[in-house]
Amino acid sequence: MTVNEVKKQIKTGSLCPFYVFTGAEIEAQRIYINKIAEVTNKPIKRIESVKEAFNRRASILKVSNVFVCRDDLEFWKSATEIEKVEELLGDNILILQMTDIDKRSKASKTYADRVITFDYMDADTLYKYTERACSLSDNNAYELIDMCGNDYSRILLETNKINTYARAQGVSMDEAFNVLVQEGTI
Numbered sequence: 149m150t151v152n153e154v155k156k157q158i159k160t161g162s163l164c165p166f167y168v169f170t171g172a173e174i175e176a177q178r179i180y181i182n183k184i185a186e187v188t189n190k191p192i193k194r195i196e197s198v199k200e201a202f203n204r205r206a207s208i209l210k211v212s213n214v215f216v217c218r219d220d221l222e223f224w225k226s227a228t229e230i231e232k233v234e235e236l237l238g239d240n241i242l243i244l245q246m247t248d249i250d251k252r253s254k255a256s257k258t259y260a261d262r263v264i265t266f267d268y269m270d271a272d273t274l275y276k277y278t279e280r281a282c283s284l285s286d287n288n289a290y291e292l293i294d295m296c297g298n299d300y301s302r303i304l305l306e307t308n309k310i311n312t313y314a315r316a317q318g319v320s321m322d323e324a325f326n327v328l329v330q331e332g333t334i
Contacts, residue, residue: 149264151176158183163241165234168259170246171266175301180266181243185214188241192216198223198244202236212239219247227255230262268298282307288325295334306334 149167157163163184169177185192193213195201201215215237217223224246233242249256249263256263269277274293278284281304284292296302313333314324328334 149261151180151264151266154180154264158187161187163188164262165237165240166230166242166244166259166262168244168246168249168263169266170249170263173266173268173300175299175304176266176269177245181214181216184241184243188212188214190214190241196220198242201240201242212241214241214243216243216245218245220244224253224255227253227258230259269300271298274298274300274303278303278307282310282321284310284321284325288322292325292334295329309333 154167158180169180171177181192190212191214193215195215195217198215198217198220201213201217223244271290271293275286275289277300278289278293282289292306293303296306309328310321310324313319313328314321317324317327319327325334
């Protein structure tokens with residue numbers, strides 16, 4: 149499954165009960181998790197193991213959740229059938245975040261249509277997001293993107309520094325960027 153397919157599912161409200169998010173772009177994963185929770189009107193519950201999501205199915209209050217679990221290798225190695233996982237989840241949604249996936253593993257093949265890889269975005273896409281966070285000149289925005297290695301999480305951290313410094317010193321964003329780069333803060 150691709151990121152765009154998940155985006156379409158979010159827009160139409162036709163979400164799957166189980167996803168596997170992987171890849172280097174952690175901030176994009178966080179944004180999609182929050183959007184899924186918002187669209188389904190379900191709270192996000194961080195859990196240590198997938199079993200916890202299965203145990204909460206028969207809740208007295210009948211509150212559904214978006215469960216987020218990171219790197220549950222025990223579950224991953226079991227490679228439980230998707231139909232069984234969805235049945236155990238009930239009305240809940242489970243997002244398993246995996247740092248690294250061995251493409252040769254049984255689970256990788258079992259969950260292939262539920263794995264979404266969040267790779268770093270290209271510079272032109274990041275430019276749009278960088279401009280929303282901090283209005284830099286085109287050259288400085290692209291330089292920042294390059295300095296951050298196209299990592300959106302890092303770009304947000306650095307734009308926060310730029311915004312804070314510019315407000316505190318009463319200077320433009322570009323001036324703040326240049327000073328922070330010169331000083332080695334960025």
